[in-house]
Amino acid sequence: MKRREALKYLSVTPLAGGIVGATAKAAAPEAAMAAQARGLVEDLGIRSFINAAGTYTAMTASLMQPEVIQAIQTSSRKFMMLDEVQDRVGEKIAALCHAEAAMVTAGCWSALVLGTAGVLTGTDLKKVAQLPNVDGLKSEVIVQKAHNTGYVHALTNTGIKIVEIETPADFEAAVSDRTAMTWFLNAAANDGAIRHEEWIALCHKHGIPAMIDMAADVPPVENLWKYNDLGFDLVCVSGGKAIKGPQSAGILMGRKDLIAAARLNAPPRGGNIGRGMKVNKEEILGMYVALDKYIKTDHEKEWKDWENRVATIEQAVKKVAGVSTNVTVPPIANHTPTLTITWDNRVKIKSQELIERLRMGNPSIEVMRNGEGVNLTVFMLEPGEAEIVAKRLHEELSAVV
Ligand SMILES: *Cc1c(COP(=O)(O)O)cnc(C)c1O
Numbered sequence: 579m580k581r582r583e584a585l586k587y588l589s590v591t592p593l594a595g596g597i598v599g600a601t602a603k604a605a606a607p608e609a610a611m612a613a614q615a616r617g618l619v620e621d622l623g624i625r626s627f628i629n630a631a632g633t634y635t636a637m638t639a640s641l642m643q644p645e646v647i648q649a650i651q652t653s654s655r656k657f658m659m660l661d662e663v664q665d666r667v668g669e670k671i672a673a674l675c676h677a678e679a680a681m682v683t684a685g686c687w688s689a690l691v692l693g694t695a696g697v698l699t700g701t702d703l704k705k706v707a708q709l710p711n712v713d714g715l716k717s718e719v720i721v722q723k724a725h726n727t728g729y730v731h732a733l734t735n736t737g738i739k740i741v742e743i744e745t746p747a748d749f750e751a752a753v754s755d756r757t758a759m760t761w762f763l764n765a766a767a768n769d770g771a772i773r774h775e776e777w778i779a780l781c782h783k784h785g786i787p788a789m790i791d792m793a794a795d796v797p798p799v800e801n802l803w804k805y806n807d808l809g810f811d812l813v814c815v816s817g818g819k820a821i822k823g824p825q826s827a828g829i830l831m832g833r834k835d836l837i838a839a840a841r842l843n844a845p846p847r848g849g850n851i852g853r854g855m856k857v858n859k860e861e862i863l864g865m866y867v868a869l870d871k872y873i874k875t876d877h878e879k880e881w882k883d884w885e886n887r888v889a890t891i892e893q894a895v896k897k898v899a900g901v902s903t904n905v906t907v908p909p910i911a912n913h914t915p916t917l918t919i920t921w922d923n924r925v926k927i928k929s930q931e932l933i934e935r936l937r938m939g940n941p942s943i944e945v946m947r948n949g950e951g952v953n954l955t956v957f958m959l960e961p962g963e964a965e966i967v968a969k970r971l972h973e974e975l976s977a978v979v
Contacts, residue, residue, distance in 0.1 A: 627942035629958040630967050632912055633794065633819040637944060640822045640958060642868065649867040650824075650860040660846045663859045667866045672831060674873055676803040677813065680831035681841055682862040684855040686793035688844075689814035689830035690732035690761075692852050694719070696840030697759045697787050697812075698736060706842050709851045710737035716758035720749060720786075724769035725762060729791060733761060736851060745771055746780060753784050759812075764792040764805070765911040778809045787811035787836060793828075794819050794911040799877055802869075812836055820914070820957065823868030824861040881915075887956035887964035888915045894968035898975045900924030912955065919971070920951035927978045935974050943967055 619626055633639040642650075664681055671680035683689040698715050699705035705715060718741045719733055730740050741752045749772065760781050767773060772780070774790075781788040789812040790805050797820060805813045812832040818825035830840055844852035857865075892903045900922045905915055921927075927935075929947050936943040943966075946953040956964055 625942055627937070627944050628960075628963045628967060629944055630954045630956065630963075631944045631946045631958070632955045633816075633958060635825075639818050639825050640820070641960070642824060642864065643822055643871055645871055646823060646864045646868045650864045653860050653863045658859050660859060661841075663862050664841065667862050668837070670866055671829060671869060674802070674869060675813075675829075675831055676806045677831035678834040679837035680829055681837055681844075682817070682857050682865045683814075683828045683830050683844070684826055684857050685818070686791065686814050686816040686828040687729075687732045688852070688855040688857075689828045690729065690789070690791060691735050692840040692844050692855065693789055693812040693814060693830050693832075693836065694733045694736045694738060694759065695843035695851050696836050696838075697789075698738070699843060700835075700839050701842060703842065706847075706850050709843070710735065712737035716756055718752075718754070718756045719758055720752050720760040722762075722766070722770035722772060724771075725766045727763060727766070729763065729793075730761070746776065749780050753786070757784070757786055759787040759789055762788060762790045762810070764790055764795050764801075767910060774805070774808055781811075782809065787833070789814065789832075795913070796820050796872070797877060797881075797913050799873060799875075802873065806831065817865045817868065820912075821868050821872045823865040827857060827861045827865040829865065829869070884915050884956050887959060888917050888954075890964045891917060891954065891956070891968045891971065894972040895919055895975055897972060898925065898979060900979070901975055914955055914957040917954045917956070918948055918951055919954070921975065925975055925979055927975070932974055936970060939970055939974075941966065943970055 668680045717738050719738050720741050723742050723744050743749050743752050788810050790810045791814050793816040815829040817823035817827035843850045845856045895901050904918045
């Protein structure tokens, strides 16, 4: 039987487990399990692909590094008290990022929810139990209009209302005894009238905690401590984007009293708004190891690697008459070299058709549509994949000239 047929056979027969078990009988159970796991994605008929698109949740965002997998594997063989894992890892993350305290959350989204909940409840367990009912609590969050995107749903989950403002004068007018905190979307920092320093000054003048969402905003690595140093009271980060931690992990860091309050709204405690945002010990430890590794990465060298990958792809596609390329770097979120490929009417293919062909090809490749062209990022590519992407793009573009 050819491998493909064998896989098909194994995936339809109810004896599949038995057959795999029998052939691997002499081997150690770990080896048998590893052999089985290798075929798992294919056996289930799940398409895997080269990710030249970026850290998109729908595409499972990023791949964990071997050190992270190792931490997950080792810790998975031992019981621990979940709170103690959070305590120790929180101290380490806080020290790495110049924060007073930190906790690992179920993604940046959960950091936004739990951070907000902590501000509303403090350490009052009656208030913890009452959310998302905000009767008797401060229940308004001030947000600049340009920052008021779909991500505020994380905040409104807790029962709060968003108060939209534009100018410093609006801010002053919006502050009342109902104001619980403020929220700053770092990705939109250049779009709002009020920038970081002025925002923090306004918040602290009125004694209001300031939260910042910088989910996708490394690189640069310094952003991991920049906003703590600036004085934001709560900083929320995604763990599974460029940091390459577990995709379902994130970080909430900041003021010690607020982190303690946020933890009361999360597992292992129940009867609270965050009970469904569980993070297991493997993810908490994996998050720490990923962060530590990310901080210690040679970022200059990594950037050079990215530029080389982009150049490899650029050179290949530009051999096709009518194809143009352009490299940009988004100023804040997903701040990595981004390659835009466009073509004139000598190249007879629509961007969506090219995307489909790359997707259906072997190996499958994902890129993003950008109007009549396509966009690629290279920071999620594994070594050697830039050459494959270059070759496939050249094949498809030159085939339709
Ligand atoms: C990705 C993202 C989130 C959500 O982060 P997760 O880690 O996927 O939960 C929140 N805010 C912004 C701005 C993001 O880009």
